Amino acid sequence: MGEPERLSSIVIAGGGVTGWMAATALARFAPMMRVTVIDCPVDDVAVQATLPAYKDFHALIGVDEHEMLARSGGTMRLGTRFADLARPGGYLHAFGDFGLEVGGVAFYQLWLRARAAGQPVDLDDYNLAAIAATMGRFARPAADKRAMMDYGYHLDTALYAAFLRSLALAQGVGCEAGEIGSVTRDGESGRIAAILLRDGRSIEGDFFVDCTGAPAVLMEALDIGFEDWSGWFPSSREVAVDAGVLPDLPPLSSATAHLSGWERRLPLQHRTWHSFSFAPGETAEEAVPEALGDRGEGDPRFTTHRRGRRQRFWAGNCVALGAAAASIEPIEAGELDIASDGIAALLSLFPDRGDADAEGDEFDRIMSASIEAQRDLTLLHHVVILEGKAVLQMSGEARALPDSLAHRIKLFRGRGRLRPRDAGGFGPADWLAVLIGRGAIPASWAPLADTIDIPRAQQNFLRLAGLFRQSAETMPGHAAYIARHCAYRP
Known part of the structure; x- marks a missing residue:
C-alpha cells in the first residue's frame, strides 16, 4: 500500500x-x-x-x-409560527420533543388516544420550546436537555x-x-x-x-x-423590506401563507426583516409592496429564486x-x-x-x-386533506406530492407512525408538529398505547403540563437574555 x-x-x-x-x-x-x-x-x-x-x-x-x-x-429561534388566510391562529413548529415516554410508549400516542376520547389536551402544552416561545422567553438549555427545547438562530x-x-x-x-x-x-x-x-x-x-x-x-x-x-415551489420572486426592531424581540420566525406565496418575518437585534414571495404570473409585481403594508422602511428589494x-x-x-x-x-x-x-x-x-x-x-x-427531507417538510406546510386524500394546495391548484412525502403522510394518518430522526436536521417531533398543525390527524393510535391505563396517562398529562409551564416561567425574556449575554456590537 x-x-x-x-x-x-x-x-x-x-x-x-x-x-x-x-x-x-x-x-x-x-x-x-x-x-x-x-x-x-x-x-x-x-x-x-x-x-x-x-x-x-x-x-x-x-x-x-x-x-x-x-x-x-x-x-435565538425556538421555531416558527405558521398561519394562513383561512386559519389566522395557525400552528407552531417549535424545536423540542412533546412530553415524555410512559412505559416505552411515545407521549404523542397517548395524546392521540386522549384526543379521540374528547379530552381537551393541547399538544403544545407539552412542548417546552412552544411554551417558552409563546411567552417570549429563552434560556440556553444544557446539552442533555436539548431534546426538550432546542434552538436555531436568526x-x-x-x-x-x-x-x-x-x-x-x-x-x-x-x-x-x-x-x-x-x-x-x-x-x-x-x-x-x-x-x-x-x-x-x-x-x-x-x-x-x-x-x-x-x-x-x-x-x-x-x-x-x-x-x-418550480412545480412544487412556484413562488420564484421575492420582495423584502427592513423595519424597526420589534419591542418584545420574539424568539420566533413567523410565516403566513397567501394564495401566491409566503409572508415572512425574521427578528434581529438591530432590524426586522419582512419578505413576501409570489409567483410572477399570478401577482402583479408593482402591487406586491402593498402586501407588506406599512411594515417596512426604505425601498423594497426584489430577488428571483430558482428552486x-x-x-x-x-x-x-x-x-x-x-x-x-x-x-x-x-x-x-x-x-x-x-x-x-x-x-x-x-x-x-x-x-x-x-x-x-x-x-x-x-x-x-x-x-x-x-x-429532500428539507424539501418534504417545507412542502408539508402546503398539504391539505381533500376527500380523505393529501394533496399540495398551491396558488388555488392541487398538485401531486413527492412519493417520499406521500409515504410519510400515509404512515402517520393510519396509527400515527413517525420515522426515526432523518437527514436534514429534522426529528420525529418536527414532523409531528407540522402534521398535526396541518390537520393530518391519524385515524387511530399505536396499539401499545393501550398498555398504559387511562388514569396513569391522565396523571402524566397533568404533571408534565405543570412542570413545563413552571420551567418556562423561570426563564428570562428573550430580549433580556440577548441584552445580558450577546447584545449587538456594530
Whole structure:
C-alpha cells in the first residue's frame, strides 16, 4: 500500500457567507493545505433563519455562540409560527420533543388516544420550546436537555459573513478578489484545473468548492444539470423590506401563507426583516409592496429564486455547497443549513489526489437525503386533506406530492407512525408538529398505547403540563437574555 498523495491546495469560489463558512472549517481542519477564497460577488439572502442542527457548525469551528450573535446582530429561534388566510391562529413548529415516554410508549400516542376520547389536551402544552416561545422567553438549555427545547438562530447574513471572513483570514486563508471569467478543465480527466478571473489571473488548485450561489458557476462548467422544483415551489420572486426592531424581540420566525406565496418575518437585534414571495404570473409585481403594508422602511428589494437541486453535488474534484447545491423555499431551513450539512459531509469524506468516486457517491447520497427531507417538510406546510386524500394546495391548484412525502403522510394518518430522526436536521417531533398543525390527524393510535391505563396517562398529562409551564416561567425574556449575554456590537 503506497502513501496517498495529499491535496496541497483548495480553491473556494464565492465570497458570500457559504464561501467563508467553508474557508473557516477547512482552515481549521486542514491547516497543512493552502486555502484560497475567490472573493467574487454572491447574491446571498439578506437575513436567514437556521435549524438547531446548525449549532454543530459553530461547535465544529470553535466559535463562541454569544460572540457570534453580538457581531451579527442575531437572535435565538425556538421555531416558527405558521398561519394562513383561512386559519389566522395557525400552528407552531417549535424545536423540542412533546412530553415524555410512559412505559416505552411515545407521549404523542397517548395524546392521540386522549384526543379521540374528547379530552381537551393541547399538544403544545407539552412542548417546552412552544411554551417558552409563546411567552417570549429563552434560556440556553444544557446539552442533555436539548431534546426538550432546542434552538436555531436568526442571522444578518452580511454581518455573519464578515464575522466568518475575519476568522478565516486570521487562520491564514488567502483571498483573491475578482469576478470569475471562465473555468479551465484538464483535457484528459475533465477535472477543474484552474479558475480564470476577468482580469486575467489564473487561480489553480487540487480541489474546488463551488460557493457561487444559485448560478453554480463551477457545476455549470462541469455540465452538472439542475433538477427544477418550480412545480412544487412556484413562488420564484421575492420582495423584502427592513423595519424597526420589534419591542418584545420574539424568539420566533413567523410565516403566513397567501394564495401566491409566503409572508415572512425574521427578528434581529438591530432590524426586522419582512419578505413576501409570489409567483410572477399570478401577482402583479408593482402591487406586491402593498402586501407588506406599512411594515417596512426604505425601498423594497426584489430577488428571483430558482428552486431545485443539482443532479450531483460532487463531480470530479469539485463539490457544491449551499445555494450552489440546492434552493428550497426557506420557511423551515435555508442556505446555511444546506451548507453546514455539506461541510460536515465533505470533512468526513475528505479526499486525496487519487480516485474519489466512492466518496463522491456517498457525498451525493448524504446530501440528497438531507435536501429532500428539507424539501418534504417545507412542502408539508402546503398539504391539505381533500376527500380523505393529501394533496399540495398551491396558488388555488392541487398538485401531486413527492412519493417520499406521500409515504410519510400515509404512515402517520393510519396509527400515527413517525420515522426515526432523518437527514436534514429534522426529528420525529418536527414532523409531528407540522402534521398535526396541518390537520393530518391519524385515524387511530399505536396499539401499545393501550398498555398504559387511562388514569396513569391522565396523571402524566397533568404533571408534565405543570412542570413545563413552571420551567418556562423561570426563564428570562428573550430580549433580556440577548441584552445580558450577546447584545449587538456594530
